[in-house]
Amino acid sequence: MAELTKGEIKRNALVKATIELVNNSGFHAAPMSKIAKMANVSPATIYLYFENKQDLVNQVYIEVKAAFTEYAFESFDPKMEVEEGFEIIWKRIADFKLKECEEAMFLAQCDNTPMIDEPSRQQGIKHLQPLLDLWERGKNEGKIKPLSDYILYAYAINPLSFLMIAQKRGGFQLNEDHLEEAYQSAWSSIKK
Amino acid sequence: MAELTKGEIKRNALVKATIELVNNSGFHAAPMSKIAKMANVSPATIYLYFENKQDLVNQVYIEVKAAFTEYAFESFDPKMEVEEGFEIIWKRIADFKLKECEEAMFLAQCDNTPMIDEPSRQQGIKHLQPLLDLWERGKNEGKIKPLSDYILYAYAINPLSFLMIAQKRGGFQLNEDHLEEAYQSAWSSIKK
DNA sequence: TAAAAAAGAATGAACGTTCATTTTTGTTGT
DNA sequence: ACAACAAAAATGAACGTTCATTCTTTTTTA
Numbered sequence A, B: 001m002a003e004l005t006k007g008e009i010k011r012n013a014l015v016k017a018t019i020e021l022v023n024n025s026g027f028h029a030a031p032m033s034k035i036a037k038m039a040n041v042s043p044a045t046i047y048l049y050f051e052n053k054q055d056l057v058n059q060v061y062i063e064v065k066a067a068f069t070e071y072a073f074e075s076f077d078p079k080m081e082v083e084e085g086f087e088i089i090w091k092r093i094a095d096f097k098l099k100e101c102e103e104a105m106f107l108a109q110c111d112n113t114p115m116i117d118e119p120s121r122q123q124g125i126k127h128l129q130p131l132l133d134l135w136e137r138g139k140n141e142g143k144i145k146p147l148s149d150y151i152l153y154a155y156a157i158n159p160l161s162f163l164m165i166a167q168k169r170g171g172f173q174l175n176e177d178h179l180e181e182a183y184q185s186a187w188s189s190i191k192k
Numbered sequence C: 001t002a003a004a005a006a007a008g009a010a011t012g013a014a015c016g017t018t019c020a021t022t023t024t025t026g027t028t029g030t
Numbered sequence D: 001a002c003a004a005c006a007a008a009a010a011t012g013a014a015c016g017t018t019c020a021t022t023c024t025t026t027t028t029t030a
Helices: A006-025 A032-038 A043-049 A053-073 A082-099 A101-111 A118-126 A129-140 A149-156 A159-169 A176-190 B006-025 B032-038 B043-049 B053-073 B082-099 B101-111 B118-126 B129-140 B149-156 B159-169 B176-190
Strands: none
Touching: A006 A032, A006 A043, A006 A053, A006 A101, A032 A043, A053 A082, A053 A101, A053 A118, A053 A129, A082 A101, A082 A129, A082 A159, A082 A176, A101 A159, A129 A149, A149 A176, A149 B159, A149 B176, A159 A176, A159 B149, A176 B149, A176 B176, B006 B032, B006 B043, B006 B053, B006 B101, B032 B043, B053 B082, B053 B101, B053 B118, B053 B129, B082 B101, B082 B129, B082 B159, B082 B176, B101 B159, B129 B149, B149 B176, B159 B176
């Protein structure tokens, strides 16, 4: 297994506590003292690993985003056919949003607020490149509508965030059938 | 024209300032003192109109949501054909998100964070009923896929929020062509 | 046993909220 | 029409609290 130093363990606990507190209370009600307590650490210790609160949140965002995209592209190979590649990526993303619900919620919140500073946001976007490349190829091969990447993302990927939040908030339960329906909606809104 | 009392004017200024500050800095960096200053009002005056900061944000949310849905359904008539009704509502919503960008951004932020308390959130959802009714009818008439309202919303309406935020953040410009493409994507993902 | 990591207590700033006054408004009697 | 005045609205300063961050000391590591 991964050899984690004591420092890495503490840092991970801080990251996890930050995600949990920000998810459940929002940035404004996630004070450093609570984050420290939840991570079983002194407030002062946070400053051994992070410059300040903004830096903490930025770093958590970048790391979670990286974990998200790594998960998304894990079984994807750029040599795949466009249809297969998209399906695999889409389903991995759906998987992530359902299984790693806390992380996904955190990303959704960051992506819709001024919580994260601009450089970190840019940094987070970079990892999506393989998907954009796949779409580019799909457009060239006449398999995907020649739409802006923003529109493709809005209709093919982003709806999953909405569904995840709806699920988390109550009532609605996202089951296997729903997921297949959602995938069909996603694909049919971008396929040529 | 509307006869506004001095109090209503002040209250409106407070609402506007809240939206602007929360949009640009987030709840955590929108202190009452700044909201007051931006509304040209003393901090103490806020408490003549709102119980406390949470109440202020809740009320602003409910009011903006009400304005949003009123705008969305303005030219809609429940007796319309399903296709026409949906197109009209969709385009009004798109209009709102582009023209009343500040209000729409505020709603998007509220809908993706724990900023608003649960009762106010529920209150905000109620106004969407005409759209859900239209979908219900569309399903009965075999014109709309028999999907959960959540999924329909996720694919037909919510993508507009993503596009609006992308536009606001930079680079991407949402023009007439984009809008028509987006509408086609929206309709094709829910039509039977 | 020296250096690094961690802790808890301390600090000053900033926050939400309230308080004691002042200003504005609207009503009354003349 | 207006002076007198009570009620309402609005204010700036002040309050107690909480926050992010730092300082000093203790504990752990190597």
